[in-house]
Ligand SMILES: Nc1ncnc2c1ncn2[C@@H]1O[C@H](COP(=O)(O)OP(=O)(O)OP(=O)(O)O)[C@@H](O)[C@H]1O
């Protein structure tokens with residue numbers, strides 16, 4: 001199906017700007033339109049189609065008309081509300097220059113910067129924050145998403161989001177019908193209303209490098225002022241990886257295990273027939289199989305300290321609200337202690353999840369190269385914790 005452009009008005013590009021066309025948000029939300037009545041609006045589309053800009057414009061239009069507006073940023077890579085690896089909920093308290101100007105209300109840690117790596121957690125976190133926004137009683141909730149729409153993965157992810165959030169309207173920004181496999185499923189449903197818009201036409205799309213830099217700067221801003229905090233894993237739940245969930249292996253069993261795999265086994269525990277072990281370095285498949293046999297385990301879960309230390313970690317309260325992020329500085333499983341660089345007050349932490357992303361500090365030269373198109377302003381942090 002061809003993309004319709006009823007709400008896009010052409011205007012000549014101003015010299016030196018990227019604007020090829022602009023979407024008229026007031027027309028899009030005028031009386032009688034799908035968006036005029038919608039309380040929850042989900043915006044989807046490939047990367048660089050203008051989703052975040054449209055989210056900002058819709059937020060400003062609704063806010064300007066006197067509505068209370070919340071944004072849920074479900075793009076865990078090119079995040080605007082909250083740092084990358086999290087889904088963020090923000091409240092619009094003044095006109096937005098960009099979505100990161102919203103006041104941060106809540107975060108949910110996913111632990112990855114691509115929903116492809118953890119679709120279920122991304123969808124659940126997004127649902128939780130939309131619920132929170134509705135509980136706050138806001139008039140409008142606008143949900144921004146990642147550019148993952150193509151292929152079976154994109155289709156399943158976006159349909160899962162639509163089915164879980166049950167938005168009143170879905171706005172699809174597309175170049176060439178690429179969202180149609182997603183929208184197709186709702187062709188006979190009264191809800192959600194589907195609004196198709198042409199994608200922004202950009203002279204230059206952002207590179208992987210631009211995107212990486214955006215993520216790193218947002219993370220650096222969130223972690224600014226972080227200090228070393230000690231977490232007692234006897235008190236705090238280690239949710240991911242799930243450890244301290246069963247009786248520990250004895251020192252003898254650990255020594256025996258070390259002999260099998262040819263490296264130190266720093267932790268092990270049984271949960272039913274399954275055994276979980278933590279080694280210094282990752283185990284190969286053969287080593288894992290040999291160890292599983294030696295321990296007479298029905299299954300072996302193995303983690304490497306190498307893949308835990310230095311990673312981003314989500315620090316949650318007892319309701320699984322993420323208080324903030326940290327970086328794992330050290331992990332002493334035998335002593336049940338973890339030290340984390342964070343701005344979060346350690347006493348407030350009830351649950352920790354170690355994510356899949358390694359934190360890489362922004363270098364001075366990259367800092368100096370900041371402020372280009374697509375980059376957050378240096379003061380875009382609305383961190384909390
Ligand atoms: N309607 C538009 N016309 C022209 N340029 C636009 C339009 N909307 C957005 N842009 C510009 O395109 C670039 C990408 O826009 P935006 O960040 O909104 O895209 P996105 O779909 O959210 O991308 P991503 O998937 O990477 O988050 C920005 O530089 C923005 O200023």
Ligand SMILES: [Mg+2]
Nearest residue numbers: 051052075078
């Ligand atoms: Mg975006």
